[in-house]
Amino acid sequence: MTPLVLGELDVDGVFLSSVLVSAVIALAISFPLRRLLAKVGAYRFVWHPALFDTALFVILWAAVVTVPSPLKF
Template sequence: MIGEFDVGGVLLSSVFVTGVIALACAFVLRRLLTWAGAYRLVWHPALFDLALFVILWAAIAALPFPAPLAR
């Protein structure tokens, strides 16, 4: 995905936008995994969190976002 997102006249990089979305999803997923007790099975929680973030970011970046409307 290449391009920018127009947010109120400010152009934001698609890398930044997808990274923020992935970070928010990772926070929510981490809370759910902590609540479920899944971190008891994880050897290194920080590495697991990083891998989770990278996987989420790649998945979100691979999604086809709709093209902005022409003015």
């Protein structure tokens, strides 16, 4: 099994790591999701909101990284 090489993104001659790009996408998704969770009142059931937000970001980041990649067995 060969490792998945993520590569880089070229933006007008500036190379950006795909890790940075995926993290920014996950962060952009997490802001409206956190606002929605706060509006619904889900944070009443959370023991530590900052820890919950960090875990939510990590889960979204993992989803952004894994969803577009093809599955290899």
